[in-house]
Amino acid sequence: MKQLSYISCLCFCIFSFGLSDVNAQKELPTEKVDVFTSFQATIRDKDKQTLKPVLPDATTNPQALKYQVNQLDPANVSYDPPGIRPLAMKTEKGPKAYNGFAKLGYGIPSSLYANAGYHYSYEDKFKIFTNILHHSADNKSIKNQKFGLTAFELGGGLNTPMNFAIDAKLKIDDQRFNLYSIDSLPNGLDPLRKFNIASFGAKAFNTEENSWGVNYEVGFDYSNLKSNYGTRENDFEIKLKGTKWFSDNVPFTVIMGNHLSSLQDSTKSTLNNFYLRPSISFSGDIYKIKLGMN
Numbered sequence: 218m219k220q221l222s223y224i225s226c227l228c229f230c231i232f233s234f235g236l237s238d239v240n241a242q243k244e245l246p247t248e249k250v251d252v253f254t255s256f257q258a259t260i261r262d263k264d265k266q267t268l269k270p271v272l273p274d275a276t277t278n279p280q281a282l283k284y285q286v287n288q289l290d291p292a293n294v295s296y297d298p299p300g301i302r303p304l305a306m307k308t309e310k311g312p313k314a315y316n317g318f319a320k321l322g323y324g325i326p327s328s329l330y331a332n333a334g335y336h337y338s339y340e341d342k343f344k345i346f347t348n349i350l351h352h353s354a355d356n357k358s359i360k361n362q363k364f365g366l367t368a369f370e371l372g373g374g375l376n377t378p379m380n381f382a383i384d385a386k387l388k389i390d391d392q393r394f395n396l397y398s399i400d401s402l403p404n405g406l407d408p409l410r411k412f413n414i415a416s417f418g419a420k421a422f423n424t425e426e427n428s429w430g431v432n433y434e435v436g437f438d439y440s441n442l443k444s445n446y447g448t449r450e451n452d453f454e455i456k457l458k459g460t461k462w463f464s465d466n467v468p469f470t471v472i473m474g475n476h477l478s479s480l481q482d483s484t485k486s487t488l489n490n491f492y493l494r495p496s497i498s499f500s501g502d503i504y505k506i507k508l509g510m511n
Contacts, residue, residue, distance in 0.1 A: 328352075350369075361396055370387070431460065454476045492511060
């Protein structure tokens with residue numbers, strides 16, 4: 218109690234000193250404090266609680282789980298088709314293409330063969346081609362056993378922006394044959410048979426199917442033949458063709474035209490033929506049937 222009185226007195230003096238310092242600084246009285254022991258705070262040890270949880274037995278109280286799944290008919294499920302990107306396939310590089318070609322050969326007995334051609338096209342707008350051929354032979358050991366064939370061909374085509382195209386072709390032939398293996402010929406008879414043939418043709422046709430679903434073609438061909446025996450022949454033919462496709466395997470085609478021919482030999486004759494050729498076709502994997510008339 219005595220110690221507590223001293224501490225209380227000390228606290229009262231400190232509090233009084235604080236109040237006095239607010240008003241005015243005064244001289245503090247001196248007091249004597251005796252401290253017998255130093256204060257030490259300690260915490261008492263507590264007993265540790267050990268917990269041992271016990272799991273309930275699942276067999277004694279089973280839990281029933283219920284799931285409800287709605288049945289859907291796959292045929293009645295509507296969905297947008299998936300967008301499948303095309304698979305890029307790497308293709309092998311093809312052989313290098315050339316616009317022209319040339320062939321040259323020689324055989325026995327004394328046979329020469331030569332052939333050359335050239336073809337050029339520009340962006341599917343027009344095309345042009347030419348071809349030259351020569352083939353001849355001469356057997357020196359057999360009289361008149363020889364022949365010669367020479368041909369020149371020039372053609373081209375033009376695609377128009379109105380969905381039709383025009384093709385044209387010019388060809389000149391020179392054919393020479395000889396009568397051989399004949400013991401004797403009548404006096405004044407030339408064993409050489411020489412024919413010169415000049416021909417020209419053109420046609421126009423559609424490049425895309427029209428609104429009626431009909432493909433059409435119209436054209437003409439002219440040829441003139443002359444021989445060293447005085448034979449003359451002229452042929453002119455004009456032709457129209459139309460095809461209607463009822464399906465991919467059933468086309469109906471009609472061809473009509475007029476063929477004029479005049480022949481002059483020992484006598485002169487003229488022919489004028491008009492023709493009409495309708496036909497229909499049926500085709501499958503292993504068969505094709507065509508019915509028509511002329």
